[in-house]
Amino acid sequence: MPHHLMNLRHVPDDEAEEIRALFEAHEVRYYETPPSRWGISMGGFWVHDADEAARARSLLAEYQRQRLQSQREAYEGRRLRGEAGGVWQMFRHKPVRTLAACLAILVIVGLSLLPFIRI
Missing domain, CATH: 3.30.70 (Alpha-Beta Plaits)
Structure with a gap:
């Protein structure tokens, strides 16, 4: 086996x-x-x-x-x-990409929590 x-x-x-x-x-x-x-x-x-x-x-x-x-x-x-490094170093080296990723995370979290906020 x-x-x-x-x-x-x-x-x-x-x-x-x-x-x-x-x-x-x-x-x-x-x-x-x-x-x-x-x-x-x-x-x-x-x-x-x-x-x-x-x-x-x-x-x-x-x-x-x-x-x-x-x-x-x-x-x-x-x-x-x-x-x-962490997020700060990523932000210094690639600010647009890091900002876009953070914005996408906020949108996903917002959409996920939207049904619970409206209750």
């Missing part, structure tokens, strides 16, 4: 490539199904054997721990350099 190791929906290409390389370096016999274009099927990495699944899951857990640490360090570096 197949064992699902990891969902590939919303996984960046570089992470998927690193996982493929990890599995091939450790000779994990896996196969891959791609996610659908419209988000109906999730895609993922799979193995057939339960023992292989346990070994692959332990490799994935270690890889995810290392990736989390490296991504946190990269984000902290961007934040300290002022490259990562």
Whole structure:
């Protein structure tokens, strides 16, 4: 029976490539199904054997721990350099786009709450 190791929906290409390389370096016999274009099927990495699944899951857990640490360090570096920011930085770099998005959010919230306000 197949064992699902990891969902590939919303996984960046570089992470998927690193996982493929990890599995091939450790000779994990896996196969891959791609996610659908419209988000109906999730895609993922799979193995057939339960023992292989346990070994692959332990490799994935270690890889995810290392990736989390490296991504946190990269984000902290961007934040300290002022490259990562919130709404204010988006507004400074792309004011028209940010203002249009905020206006669209207000319109959607207004339309959603309109029936409750009229009660």
